[in-house]
Amino acid sequence: MALEKEIYKPRTSTPVKKKSAFREWLDSIVFAVVAATLIRWLFMEAFTIPTPSMENSLLVGDFLFVSKLHYGTRTPKTPLQVPLTHQTIWGTDIPSYLDWIQLPQYRLPGFSEVKSGDVVVFNYPPELQHPVDLKTNYIKRCIGTPGDKVEIRNAQVFLNGKPMENPVRLENEYFVSTTTAVNEDKVFRENDISEFSTYTETYNDTIPTNDESGYIVYTTVDKAAKLKEYDFVRDVRQVVAPADISEPSLYPSSSLIKWNRDNYGPITVPKEGVTIQLTPENVAFYGNVIKYYEGNENVEVSEGKVTVDGKAIDGYTFKQDYYFMMGDNRHNSADSRYWGFVPKDHIVGKAVFVWMSIDPNPTSFSNKIRWNRLFRVID
Structure with a gap:
């Protein structure tokens, strides 16, 4: 039996339109x-x-x-x-x-x-x-x-009671006592010190009033030591706030707390699942945390107390970690x-x-x- 021979015709293809x-x-x-x-x-x-x-x-x-x-x-x-x-x-x-x-x-x-x-x-x-x-x-x-538990003593950070290793390039504030005006571009900028001002332009309670003139600079320990090598520099000393000075702008804003930037704490960082008693001091530390960052509603913090939906609470368990x-x-x-x-x-x-x-x-x-x-x- 003879097989019929199929004849295939090429399919016609639709032309692809080129994108503009x-x-x-x-x-x-x-x-x-x-x-x-x-x-x-x-x-x-x-x-x-x-x-x-x-x-x-x-x-x-x-x-x-x-x-x-x-x-x-x-x-x-x-x-x-x-x-x-x-x-x-x-x-x-x-x-x-x-x-x-x-x-x-x-x-x-x-x-x-x-x-x-x-x-x-x-x-x-x-x-x-x-x-x-x-x-x-x-x-x-x-x-x-x-x-x-974080604490700062005389500008040194302590973590859980032990001194924390300072960052290699940590900067502090220094008073540079000089015998004459300084060529700022040559002395400061060549030493990569970008923040400086004359002492007369800067008011700071931590620097005793005296007849010295000089500059306030922000720099590292190594560069502060290098500044001492200039013959017109009498002294370079770190500016540290005494422990008895209170800085009201610090957290927490409370009359119970008398801290400053160089003498701060101790204060414990909140941890998820940890329950605290809401003493007046703890309300000062953690009241805003409970009110703003924990997803709670209708929270009021006043006079050393925390209320939720109008009801005072005497303890609180944190819902997330903090740093x-x-x-x-x-x-x-x-x-x-x-x-x-x-x-x-x-x-x-x-x-x-x-x-x-x-x-x-x-x-x-x-x-x-x-x-x-x-x-x-x-x-």
């Missing part, structure tokens, strides 16, 4: 925005140092990468937000988000916990007008972890000594390395980039 140049451009932009948003959320985010609170470890003009993987990235809380923005749309005062929807926030698994000594980026807790994930980003060094943060520029840092603890749900990530550094006040154009700081690991 505008469509190609738009697709590339969308892809880049989505990719950058995912990387920024899940893995790593870039930040810039705008203030000297972490000098000399981090300098104004440092650009750094912050790892979200170390402590685990947070799930978004405020979904109605313009991508790659924070509080406002670039270059304007227009809010970049709507807080109509607030999602429950969770943290994905990380490969480490926040440790004492880590340099951490977090959302500034007292900024209650913004959702947690859109509060201003701060960067400080973690001093105390949950359950730790105590300080800047490495100890006398020029608004930190936990001034506004309290950092809740765990405010932790953004760990600062890992500086990828670029631009001097905002260079001595010459060739010194604009601080080449010796590029790709420096943050310790």
